[in-house]
Structure formats: C-alpha cells, structure tokens
Amino acid sequence: MHLALFCIFGALCVAGALNLLLQRHPINSALSLIVVMSSLAVLYLLLGAEFLAAAQVIVYSGAIMVLFTFVIMLLNAGREQRTHGSKMAWVLGFPGAAVLLALLADIFITHSGDFHRVQAGEYVVNTAMLSGVLFRDLLLPFEVTSILILIAILGAVALARKEH
Amino acid sequence: METSLLTFLIVNLIKIVVVVVILLMEVAYTVLLERKLVGRIQNRWGPSRVGPFGLLQPLADGAKLFLKEDLMPLAVERPLYVIAPMIALGCALTSIAVIPFGANIQWHGVDLFQISDVSIGLLILLGITSIGVYGIALSGWSSNNKYSLLGALRASAQVISYELALGLALVGVIMRAGSLRLRDIVNVQTGHSVLAFLHWNFFGGFQFVAFFVYLMAAYAETNRSPFDLPEAESELTAGYHTEYSSMKFAMFFMAEYANMITVGCVATLLFFGGWTSPFGHFLSGSGPISIALFSVFWFVAKVFGFLFLYIWVRGTLPRFRYDQLMGFGWKFLVPVAIANIVVTGLWMGLSLPAR
Numbered sequence: 001m002h003l004a005l006f007c008i009f010g011a012l013c014v015a016g017a018l019n020l021l022l023q024r025h026p027i028n029s030a031l032s033l034i035v036v037m038s039s040l041a042v043l044y045l046l047l048g049a050e051f052l053a054a055a056q057v058i059v060y061s062g063a064i065m066v067l068f069t070f071v072i073m074l075l076n077a078g079r080e081q082r083t084h085g086s087k088m089a090w091v092l093g094f095p096g097a098a099v100l101l102a103l104l105a106d107i108f109i110t111h112s113g114d115f116h117r118v119q120a121g122e123y124v125v126n127t128a129m130l131s132g133v134l135f136r137d138l139l140l141p142f143e144v145t146s147i148l149i150l151i152a153i154l155g156a157v158a159l160a161r162k163e164h
Numbered sequence: 165m166e167t168s169l170l171t172f173l174i175v176n177l178i179k180i181v182v183v184v185v186i187l188l189m190e191v192a193y194t195v196l197l198e199r200k201l202v203g204r205i206q207n208r209w210g211p212s213r214v215g216p217f218g219l220l221q222p223l224a225d226g227a228k229l230f231l232k233e234d235l236m237p238l239a240v241e242r243p244l245y246v247i248a249p250m251i252a253l254g255c256a257l258t259s260i261a262v263i264p265f266g267a268n269i270q271w272h273g274v275d276l277f278q279i280s281d282v283s284i285g286l287l288i289l290l291g292i293t294s295i296g297v298y299g300i301a302l303s304g305w306s307s308n309n310k311y312s313l314l315g316a317l318r319a320s321a322q323v324i325s326y327e328l329a330l331g332l333a334l335v336g337v338i339m340r341a342g343s344l345r346l347r348d349i350v351n352v353q354t355g356h357s358v359l360a361f362l363h364w365n366f367f368g369g370f371q372f373v374a375f376f377v378y379l380m381a382a383y384a385e386t387n388r389s390p391f392d393l394p395e396a397e398s399e400l401t402a403g404y405h406t407e408y409s410s411m412k413f414a415m416f417f418m419a420e421y422a423n424m425i426t427v428g429c430v431a432t433l434l435f436f437g438g439w440t441s442p443f444g445h446f447l448s449g450s451g452p453i454s455i456a457l458f459s460v461f462w463f464v465a466k467v468f469g470f471l472f473l474y475i476w477v478r479g480t481l482p483r484f485r486y487d488q489l490m491g492f493g494w495k496f497l498v499p500v501a502i503a504n505i506v507v508t509g510l511w512m513g514l515s516l517p518a519r
Contacts, residue, residue, distance in 0.1 A: 027241075027305065031244075031302075034298070050284050054284050054287035054288060055287075057291035058287065058294050058331075061295060062291065062293075062294025062295060062297070066297050066298070066323075066324055067324070069298070069301055069320070070301070070317065073304075073316065074317065127283075127344055128343075
C-alpha cells in the first residue's frame with residue numbers, strides 16, 4: 001500500500017518537474033510546480049510527517065504558488081521562444097551535474113550504514129511531538145530564524161517604500 | 165472489532181456517495197432558501213410557482229442549466245478553461261470528507277457519521293481551501309476577458325489576505341483543545357448539565373473574539389456578500405465566471421454554496437459544540453439510534469443557523485470598497501486574531517497548574 005502510493009506520487013512528482021521545464025507557457029509551468037509541491041506533501045505524509053505535509057500544501061501549494069500565478073497573470077507573460085540554451089550550460093552544466101551525482105552516490109554507498117533507514121508509514125510524528133521539539137528543545141534557533149525572516153520582511157518594506 | 169478490507173471499502177464508498185448526494189441536495193435547497201429569504205427581506209415572495217411554496221424550483225433550475233447550450237468562446241485557453249470549474253467544485257466537495265456530522269457511532273468498526281477521522285483534520289480543511297483558489301484564479305485568467313481577469317485577481321488577493329486571519333483565528337481554539345482532530349475539538353466543549361452550552365468555545369472558552377474574526381474571514385474566503393468583490397455585478401459584469409455558461413457556470417455556483425455549508429459546519433464544530441446538545445443530556449437521546457438521530461439533528465440545526473446568518477448578512481449589508489476590504493483584513497482582523505492568541509495563551513498559562 002505504502003509502496004504503491006510512494007511509486008504513484010513519486011512518479012507524479014518527477015513528471016510534474018519535467019513538465020515544468022518542458023512547458024513553454026509560464027502559467028503551465030507554474031501549475032506543474034503546484035503538482036510537484038502537492039505530491040511532495042503526499043511523500044512527507046508517507047514518511048509520517050503529517051504537520052509538514054499539511055504545511056507544505058497550505059504554504060507552498062496554496063499561498064506561494066497563488067502569488068506566482070498572480071504575478072504571471074498581472075504581467076500577462078506570453079509564450080517563450082524555444083532556444084538551445086546557453087553554451088555554458090552545455091559545457092559546464094552536464095559534466096558538473098554528473099560529477100555531483102557521482103559524488104553523492106559514492107558517499108551514500110560507502111556510508112550507508114551510518115544513516116537511519118526510514119520506512120514509509122511505520123512511524124508518525126504527530127503535531128504535539130513536533131511542537132515539543134520546536135518550542136521547548138530548539139526554542140532559541142526557532143526564534144532566531146523567525147527574527148531572520150522578520151529582517152527580510154523589513155528589508156522588503158524598506159526597498160518597496162517610495163522616496164518622499 | 166477488526167474490519168476486513170472489503171467491508172471497509174464498501175461501507176466507505178456508500179458513505180461517500182450518501183454524503184455527496186446529501187451535500188448536493190443541500191446546495192440546491194440552500195439556493196432556494198437564499199432566494200426565498202432575500203425575497204422576504206426585499207418585501208417580495210421569491211420563487212413560489214414551481215411546486216408547493218416553490219419547493220421544486222431547484223429541480224427546475226437544475227434541468228434548465230443542464231439543457232442550456234454549453235458555449236465555448238474561441239479565445240479561451242482551452243484545457244485550463246475546462247479544468248477551472250472542476251477544481252473549484254472538486255475542492256469544495258472534498259473538504260466535507262473530514263467533517264464529523266454526528267456522534268461517534270461505530271458499525272462494524274467503521275465510523276458512521278464521518279468519512280475519515282484525520283488527526284490533522286483542521287489543517288486539511290485549510291489546505292483544501294487554499295487549493296480551491298486556483299479554480300477562481302485560473303477561470304478568470306483562461307477566459308481571456310478583462311472583467312474575468314479583474315475578478316480573478318481580486319479573488320486571489322482577497323483569499324490570500326483573509327486566509328491569514330482565518331488561520332490565526334483558529335489557533336485559540338486549537339490551543340484550548342490541544343488537538344487538530346475535529347472530534348477532539350468538539351469533545352472539549354461537551355458538558356453534562358442543562359447549561360452545557362456554556363462549555364462551548366463561543367461562551368465558556370471565551371473565544372467569541374476568535375469566532376467573529378473567523379466569521380468575517382470566512383465570508384471573505386467564500387466570496388460572499390459583503391466581500392463579494394470578485395463577482396461585483398455593478399463593476400465587473402459577473403467577475404470570474406462571465407464567460408461561463410450551462411453546467412460549467414453551475415459548477416462554480418455549486419462550489420460557492422458547498423463552501424458556505426463547509427464553513428457553517430466548521431464554525432459549528434469549533435465554536436458551537438458540533439453535534440452535542442446545547443442542554444447536556446436533555447434532548448440528546450438514550451439508545452444508540454436516538455443518540456444518532458439527535459446528534460445529527462443538532463448539527464443540522466446549527467449549520468442551518470449559519471446558512472440563515474449568511475443570507476441575512478447578504479440581504480442587509482452593502483458591498484465593501486476594495487481598499488476598505490484590504491485594510492479591514494490586514495489592519496483590523498489580523499491584529500485582533502494575534503491579540504486573541506496572546507490572551508488565550510495567558511489565560512491558559514495562568515489558570516492551568518504548571519506542568
């Protein structure tokens with residue numbers, strides 16, 4: 001059951017990501033991104049992170065992607081021209097990606113014993129446990145992160161303010 | 165009792181079909197209720213010709229919408245234009261799945277009065293609402309019509325802004341219940357005396373501030389008057405569904421009324437004790453069958469009260485101006501909701517013994 005769900009939503013996620021790159025109209029790309037985000041939420045749910053899954057849908061698929069589509073609609077962006085891409089991407093990009101993949105694969109294979117294996121659906125982190133970790137054990141890093149985000153908001157307001 | 169997979173599947177399928185059919189009937193008759201009540205508010209009769217008291221009017225409306233020509237304008241973005249009403253209606257119908265509408269009565273190990281009892285039920289409701297915006301946003305954009313686009317832009321901006329106030333208003337209730345499961349939230353509010361309604365979050369929990377924030381945010385979230393700017397007839401013809409006809413138009417309409425019903429259900433569950441009797445054991449039944457009937461009766465009565473309030477507000481209040489709407493959401497509702505969280509936190513911290 002869990003394996004079947006993982007396969008379906010994993011495939012949906014990859015298909016959405018490919019469609020995001022291949023579509024020529026920005027709004028179709030944005031919609032594929034929504035599919036990617038939502039199927040990621042299902043994958044989180046399979047791993048037992050129920051709050052993270054709900055937050056992923058509410059924050060990413062809901063709020064942030066609505067803003068994306070909002071901006072695309074406002075700018076009335078048209079179809080993109082299909083190009084061959086930049087030369088740098090061909091020369092550096094593919095070898096770079098291959099090297100990164102090889103490195104990661106090497107690390108994962110040699111150190112596979114050190115990682116904890118997580119099986120889908122065997123363990124559920126409920127919201128109360130999560131809040132215990134966030135607001136008791138890791139309270140200081142959590143609050144510092146929120147101040148960091150507050151500073152980013154202040155920066156955006158300062159940039160957006162009109163000069164008087 | 166352990167249930168086999170087959171019974172589980174069959175009972176759940178039956179439950180889903182029954183709930184969807186009842187919800188759609190309820191949607192149809194809410195439309196009739198609205199036309200009748202608004203008619204009375206405006207000193208006229210409302211529909212009265214089809215059937216006794218106009219009771220068959222929804223059937224006539226449905227038949228009319230089915231038989232109308234389904235126009236497909238040439239300049240629309242084809243797949244999105246067709247998908248948009250489906251997203252709107254699909255999300256509106258999905259959100260009813262987590263709502264418990266009666267006491268927890270098990271039959272062969274399956275909960276009879278709830279499709280699925282999810283531990284993060286409230287968050288799932290919020291998630292589905294936030295996905296539902298795409299129905300409106302995409303319909304407006306893909307129609308290739310300036311009125312539709314303006315309506316869609318208004319709708320998405322409004323829904324994002326008020327979603328914040330909506331979510332913050334619910335935090336106080338969640339803090340009191342200590343759970344996101346809707347059944348737990350209701351169980352916190354049950355009392356046994358004749359004055360059991362004093363245990364409701366609205367009275368006993370001192371959450372009436374949260375309730376008013378929730379109510380106003382919910383009106384905006386469902387695009388209902390006085391926040392119905394996305395479909396303001398006087399400025400935008402019909403807003404985001406200008407180009408839609410026949411069943412596609414009907415799907416938007418059904419989605420709006422289904423959302424109204426969902427919002428009424430959530431308000432009932434969170435602030436008014438859900439399916440429990442307001443008078444404790446009085447009028448709550450004794451045998452399993454009478455308990456089931458009474459719990460559903462109280463739930464439906466409370467939700468009906470909300471639908472009545474919705475229509476009453478629509479018949480009474482004029483529409484907001486757009487800048488007033490945004491200012492009200494961001495400068496009034498959000499700070500009030502945050503203050504409510506702080507006050508609830510202080511109240512709980514001071515009244516509960518230190519753990």
